[in-house]
Amino acid sequence: MTHLNKKQRLEEEKLSVNMFDYLPDDLVISILRKLTSSASSPSDFITVLITCKRLNRLGLHPLVLSRAGTHTLAVTPDKWSDSAHKFLKLCVNAGNIDACYALGMIRFYCLQNPVSGASLMARAAIKSHAPALYSLSVIQFNGSGGSKTDKNLRAGVALCARSAYLGHVDALRELGHCLQDGYGVPRDVSEGRRLLIQANARELACSLRSYNETLTDLCGVPVKEIHPVNRFLKEWFGSGRIELAEGLRMCSHGGCGRPETRSHEFRRCSVCGKVNYCSRGCQALDWRAKHKMECAPLDLLVAPEIGDGYGEAVEIENHVGR
């Protein structure tokens, strides 16, 4: 009986292997496309690639790689290797714009290759990739990868506006502050205020949708999920494995991870001088999340009341030097 069962099992196994072999390539590719766009981590996809030669060959087909989603591409710094770099390059060559953005950010900030990094981000931005447009705007505002004279505020505002138009909340907030301050754009306080209220409303809607205990910071304010690339930057420099060059600091907003590319590149809190921000948006978010409780108490006593996005923005601008 046992013998028969074993024989039967072997027959079944043989049959199932054969059935897989008979599946046409395009059907397997279409299943893999679906998988790679919805996988929750790179390891989900790697497990498929190492299953057999055929799945490896078809899994690396450009039609599959072009669909790899943000989480499939979310390599972590501890797993960073030549193969991880090569995998992202294959996705870029397959026309995957999320991969252009991810590899662009990694090359720009982590691998000290600003020219290639910015050009990859530009490839994504041309295809209306909102996070890439926003990141390029931060680069323009700061003159990152170059000198102070490379700052281009008008280009920063133009990229930021395009990203905000596509619904990117950080860009919406940044643009709101620019309009309120007349930074790179003619001053328009009421329009700036309108955008800041819109950014806060969108953020709240996102938070309510994806509310999760683990995403709640110490103040009880729900925070939005950090983009895998920002997490990568944060861990790359924050783990102590890679030291930032002397005099360079990271953006103090916990969800950002951008480092300075030259000393004194970022804005500094003029009250305490202890925190630095890559953008007005990061500054506003960090102020709300924690810095208002850490900064000098004397200024808090004279600060306007916090309630809507406008009061908050004014307060920050009153506190921080330009």
Ligand SMILES: [Zn+2]
């Ligand atoms: Zn930042």
Ligand SMILES: [Zn+2]
């Ligand atoms: Zn401060």
